[in-house]
Amino acid sequence: MNLFGGTISKLESGLNYASLKNKTIAQNIANVDTPNYKAKNVSFEKMLSDAKKSTISATRTDIRHYDFEITQSAPGVYSYENFNYRSNGNGVDMDTEQANLAENTIYYNALVERISSKFNSLNTVIKGGR
Template structure:
């Protein structure tokens, strides 16, 4: 039985995506002057497909044990390999990164507001409407 209808877990996945995207943008901004650094980005579609296709590998000590594997990479993050923004081979466009950071911050704050509203509603229900 799913007590909350999946809404809170969906919001959690959205917050995880926004957090990973924020870390990726911060890494790009930090490496704006690094020669041959390739800008990275996060794709929600790629993140979702990577999460669905992830596998873990474990050592089987008995033939009756199940085989399983997991990929140990950060899901959804990819590099722009052939993109050069500067003559030193750096692929970071500072204006685009700042715009992306502002957009992601708005998205993250909206998710936080929504999950906060869900928790406030649950709190009101628990207190009996008081």
């Protein structure tokens, strides 16, 4: 039985994406004064294509062997290689990073609020509407 039609798992994926993006933005902000550091970003499309490519499956050569398939999710983090924002080769624009952080925080909080609402609905059903 799949509660909420898979909504919670999709919200979880969204939270994973927002968390990775937040870590990447924090890393950019932490390295704002590091010479030759290139700013990184997270692309949902790149995460999706990387997830599709990274599936490993085993060939069963004996009846006693187990079939298995491993999916490795490579994060869709990429860096701006040819972009220099400062003369020391640093590619971090602090204003852009702060704007990205604010936008990502709003997105993350919206997902948390939505998943919390789903769990509250489930809790209400379990308690019989009380």
